[in-house]
Amino acid sequence: MTASVFFGCTFIAFGPAIALFLFTIARDPLRVIFLIAGAFFWLCSLLLSSLVWFITVQISNKESSSQQKGLLIFGVVLSVLLQETCRFGYYKLLKKANEGLLMLSAEETMPISIRQLAYVSGLGFGFMSGAFSMVNILADSVGPGTIGIHGDSQHYFLSSAFMTMAIVLLHMFWGVVFFDSCEKQHWWSLAVVVISHLLVSCLTFQNPQYVGSLVPTYIIVFLLGLWAFFCSGGSLRNLKLCLTCKDKDFLLANHRPR
């Protein structure tokens, strides 16, 4: 639509991701490396699902709309499953890498904990997923026109940006929960991650009823965020302490020499 829409949508879609990157990842080179590796793994899953999609589309009957719709649903489900598989693959790789890193480094403790790796890899997945979702749309939003001449909804750019933000955050939360449940061998929570991913993707079939897809998605974001918070060691007590600024007392209390 113009430059203002371009910047507005960029900030909406990637604002949280940029903030997280700047404040938590940018200073630590190891985290940056794992972030990029995570992004790469997401790209691998995209490549595989694209390949399957391309082949099935070419051999399908292009005239039949029901077949195309079914093909799309199949594509979405397959892509989600492949992404989660790649996440699992990345987890396994990181476990092995951590052992190797420990052997190589001089310190006794691991330079980066598995929890931090979960967060970083989830964010990496989120970055790449968001980029592929959003960049094409952002490029077209710079022009003078907006969507609608063929009768489509005008709020396309805005809702795409919000959806991308949700996806980025979700990937981060999924990463945390996934790695945690793999560590603790809680396979049911793994299944919940996969199911929620499928649910969010299938919610997008509601478009262009954007309210119908965005609102449930943000509810899921909130719920998963809470779960990830608890998985990574948070608790309501800590939250209350932080918010009422009694944290300093807490820390001092903890470090009282015995």
Place this chain on the structure above:
Amino acid sequence: RGRACGGLVAVVSPCTSKLVTSIQLFLFFCLSDVSCNSVAQKIYVELNNTVPCVRLLNATHQIGCQSSISGDTGVIHVLESEADLEWPLSKGPNPPYMVLLESSLFTKSIMMKMKNASSRVAGVVVVQKTSPPEFSPHTTCPNENTGVYTETYDHNLAHCNTTVWNPRGNGLSYEEFDSPVFSLKEDNETEVIKQCYFDHNRVVNGSGLQYPLCAMQLFSHMHAVTDTATCMRRSSMDFSTSPVMVCDPLGGYNVCAFIRPYNSTAFGHKENESVVILDSRAFFLEDSTGAEGSVSGFVTLLAAAQALREATQEAPPTRNILFAFFHGEVFDYIGSSRMVYDMKNNMFVIDLDNVHSILEIGQVAVRSGTNLFLHSDPVSRRNNTVHDEVTNLVKNLQSSTAGLNFSLVETDFSQPLPPSSFQRLLRARAIPGIVLADHQTDINNRYYESFYDNAAHLNLTYPSNLSPEEQLEFVTDTAKSLTEVATAVARALFKQAGGNNSQVNKINADPKTVTQMLYGFLVRSNNSWFQAVMAPELKDILQPNPPQYYVGVAKSSHQANALTYLVQYLLANLTGTATNLTQSQCKKPDELPNESTYLYSYLWVQGVVPPNSTQRESFCVRTAVRLVKAVSPAFDLGDYISKEYSTWTKSQWKFIKARIFLVASRDLEMLTLGVGVAVLFTSLLVTYFVRTKADVLFSSVREPNNAAY
């Protein structure tokens, strides 16, 4: 670019696919052979059949239109009447506007009002519909500074003081516009634009306009500015091996044919040779078919050339005859000034001393009565020799109309010549000559140099139940009258060239040829006759509509435009001889004893398809027709501010396109930006907070034996 796409991101990227529009679903559907910018396809509708107004420059001015470098966008407004101009010019709340008007509203007053309000009018789009009663965008006195009537020649006749030749001219073509002006035909695309306008831009009674509004963007940025000298200087400043040209000189090729050919390499004066020139102008402007303006003239000339063929081969007249078709005459006589220059500088096979007399066929198709008129130049006729010759020519012409349904009348003695190529030859030498036209004083053509000068203007009507091939053969009334003119011209020319008087009555033009030529040039160039006379490698220039008439730029390679080739091959067919040469012999005829490429040119043409087969019977035509380069001498001389020769150039451009889309309100855009900035700041703050308190927030991680609680 082909790209297969994964499914999760189906949420955010729509794709176009004709089957999906019925489903309220965005399919992510990229085929390998479809340009996959599907979001852009949801936003923009590209308009493909547009004709832009481009920038032309001459020694002193630039004319035409241009857009800004990133295109001009405006909210579409369909103009319904002249009073409706208030809306885009002052009342409308969402400037700038892109004004869409029908051709009946395309007048000088409306265009000048829009030109003056260029901050509110982003561009103009003209939809060609019904013809107005009269419209001529040319000036009232065409080519007034480059004809023969200058201040020094005769003060009273200069600048159309005695006769204004084109009184309906409004000079619109010679104005300069800062905003783009495009022209559209009335077809599906125009319907889409009007539908978009009616859906989004109409003011409902009482309430204001609701965003989103339908808008259009036009790109027609021109590289050249100011005048020819500036753009030529800028073009030559690039010192690389392939200089980047910013503008191109206008030009093309003249088509010439002698009855008795000369050695084409021997330039200069020919002893004891006397030539009668028969010529016609090719006054062409963009998108104008010039039916009356030029086609009538050169079709008559072609028919006369064909009529003369038999007689001149049996009993060759004393004097030679040159058939000349001058190209680009509307732009200050490019073709004829070039020929005169070549003759004066010994770069043509004859020179000015060899020219005995000239007969020019002007606009001859729109008669008001049964007379045609003979125009001559009063100033040169003050000389007695010239006067006698002209009188003799008039006598020959008038006696040639015996038995025909019209007569030739001389115009008033004190009246100057109308704008014609003959004026350029007169400017060099006082040669006796006559211009034949259908008008006595000002021209009869109400659509001079405009896109309404087409087949309908000449009343070329065919019965509706005829197929295209039958229409080709149908002899219209216009064709019949032009045939008579051609017969008279051919007979007069034969007498003027000293031919045997007893042969004169056998000279007759063929009405079938004339009507086929009129059909091919004005209705449909892709017909069986044109296919038969063209070369195989050129058959693609024949289209199912009239050929393109614009004087193109003079390309350095030997490529003429469609019209030049058509005239060349038709003249070859009508005046040349078919030979028995094979295709390879036709390419190299010098090896054969009786053939010579110095005298003739050999063209391999497709020929007709015999009734019982599918193969064309191609053959080799030996003809005296030559193409002569027609670029203004000013460019050879490097004199870009010349007052003597044409200095017209056409600007170059990168791309020209038009598209329509919806625009959103400024408020929505600012809201989006505001929300984005707010989200960014909030996330920065929250992240900072979380990071500083991370020890506390995630403290349950600590091993139990480290805690003291």
